Amino acid sequence: MSWVTKTFNSTLGQKLLMALTGLFLILFLVVHLAGNLQLLLPDEGESFNIYAESMASNPLIRVVSIGNFAFILIHVIYSVVLTRSNKKARPVNYAVSKASTNSTWASRNMGILGTVILLFLIIHLRGFWYEFKFGELPTAVYDGVTYKNVFAIVSEAYSNIAYVIVYVVAMGFLGFHLSHGFASAFQTLGLNHVKYSPLIQKVGAGFAIIIPALFALIPIVMYIQTL
Amino acid sequence: MNLTLKIWRQKNQSDKGGFKEYKVSDISKDMSFLEMLDVLNEQLSDKGEDPVHFDHDCREGICGMCSLHINGKPHGPLQTTTCQLHMRSFNDGETITIEPWRATAFPVMKDLVVDRSSFDRIIQAGGYVSVNTGGVPDANEIPIPKRIADEAFDAATCIGCGACVAACKNASAMLFTSAKISQLAMLPQGQVERKERAEKMIAQMDAEGFGACTNTGACSAECPKGISLTNIARMNREYFSAVVSSENV
Ligand code: HEM
Ligand code: SF4
Numbered sequence A: 001m002s003w004v005t006k007t008f009n010s011t012l013g014q015k016l017l018m019a020l021t022g023l024f025l026i027l028f029l030v031v032h033l034a035g036n037l038q039l040l041l042p043d044e045g046e047s048f049n050i051y052a053e054s055m056a057s058n059p060l061i062r063v064v065s066i067g068n069f070a071f072i073l074i075h076v077i078y079s080v081v082l083t084r085s086n087k088k089a090r091p092v093n094y095a096v097s098k099a100s101t102n103s104t105w106a107s108r109n110m111g112i113l114g115t116v117i118l119l120f121l122i123i124h125l126r127g128f129w130y131e132f133k134f135g136e137l138p139t140a141v142y143d144g145v146t147y148k149n150v151f152a153i154v155s156e157a158y159s160n161i162a163y164v165i166v167y168v169v170a171m172g173f174l175g176f177h178l179s180h181g182f183a184s185a186f187q188t189l190g191l192n193h194v195k196y197s198p199l200i201q202k203v204g205a206g207f208a209i210i211i212p213a214l215f216a217l218i219p220i221v222m223y224i225q226t227l
Numbered sequence B: 001m002n003l004t005l006k007i008w009r010q011k012n013q014s015d016k017g018g019f020k021e022y023k024v025s026d027i028s029k030d031m032s033f034l035e036m037l038d039v040l041n042e043q044l045s046d047k048g049e050d051p052v053h054f055d056h057d058c059r060e061g062i063c064g065m066c067s068l069h070i071n072g073k074p075h076g077p078l079q080t081t082t083c084q085l086h087m088r089s090f091n092d093g094e095t096i097t098i099e100p101w102r103a104t105a106f107p108v109m110k111d112l113v114v115d116r117s118s119f120d121r122i123i124q125a126g127g128y129v130s131v132n133t134g135g136v137p138d139a140n141e142i143p144i145p146k147r148i149a150d151e152a153f154d155a156a157t158c159i160g161c162g163a164c165v166a167a168c169k170n171a172s173a174m175l176f177t178s179a180k181i182s183q184l185a186m187l188p189q190g191q192v193e194r195k196e197r198a199e200k201m202i203a204q205m206d207a208e209g210f211g212a213c214t215n216t217g218a219c220s221a222e223c224p225k226g227i228s229l230t231n232i233a234r235m236n237r238e239y240f241s242a243v244v245s246s247e248n249v
């Protein structure tokens, strides 16, 4: 075994991959949110449609988006690998456990939280990304240029209360995942320092509330607009 | 006080094992938890029954030999060793559930006794320093800043009890291993084998079947010596920098 494969087969190497991919996904969430908030602009989706088209045609963004899929895949694969080996390390559970007195619920249930996020991702990608790439989309014309009208399928989806509920609930799970994951990733990278760790923890706690809340706000507002 | 004890009994490593209930009465609040078990064992011996096997040695909180998962927590309700836990932490009439540490790398030998020699093998893999033979060196010959000496000493207070493994949902030995790596990595004496140590001890830790770290912090919260999570971050740095820079291909 070469030193590289040996490292990534070690528990620490696998955690390193989880932390790096997790931090990349966190960065992606910010960019994704900034783009999506344009859905709430009062221009019938003009800015959003132009933005979506420009993202899809930008070669740099295409590379990043392939990387993004790869990182989600690595994050998911290693979450399965780690969760399985962690279960194997404790095959017999305690009859009585007071784990809630020594650790947070989210930290003990990252696998469950991640699985719900994954299910949501599948629904989300099928509904929007797949439609945008391969579906029959209505078009809109701005300044004589024809654009795919993604805004139309988004607002149609968000007129369905069931869809809105799925989104809002999923964001709750994302919030819990981040409430542990954000600071945890820094600890995994070995970045634990008396000066910076308290700040990282505060930023992480804020991030875990604000980012999912803003994501959840979009379908809620768009649903209210259709009433 | 009168108590009901629900204790894990298991004849040997291959036995399936199960809980058995016992009653003890007239227990003094000033007894240690182990003394309370001694009372139970005398009762059992008098009746010709097999006493409950449990580990202990110093009964002073310094050797790390005592274990026991008591009412859902390693070493019971306080952040201390079981030998330093007293019956005043319990209520009269209470039912106390006592289980062995649960981990693949800590197989149950009998009743509440687990085999923690996996910890010894982690130490053997690299938890040592090479020293020159010859004359005794002068004390304080090598200057070490007080803050570093204190931090290394804090890490060195780990008594190898395994409560960190017992508390962790992944039965991970990261807190123990990181304390043992840290205490040497911070000192000048530990520099010679520094990279090799990190690589070998972590390889051994994985080979023993301990889980990975999810950074839940349960280990440190239950550690009788309050070993800090900063040691785990330091171990990660030691390991990552060792694998990219050592000559071990
Ligand atoms: C936008 C989506 C996601 C983000 C931003 C994210 C972020 C993170 C971060 C930052 C961590 C901490 C890494 C560490 O402790 O070093 C983490 C851990 C984890 N993630 Fe995710 N994650 C996402 C999606 C998922 C998905 C889809 C799954 C799985 C099916 C998943 C499963 C896990 C698991 C199991 C852990 C804990 C690993 C361990 O035991 O240490 N995550 N995630
Ligand atoms: S780190 Fe703490 S809990 Fe773990 S073996 Fe050392 S003293 Fe015991």
Ligand code: FES
Pocket (backbone or CB within 6 Å): B055, B056, B057, B058, B059, B060, B061, B062, B063, B064, B065, B066, B081, B082, B083, B084
């Ligand atoms: S018996 Fe030595 S620490 Fe408890």
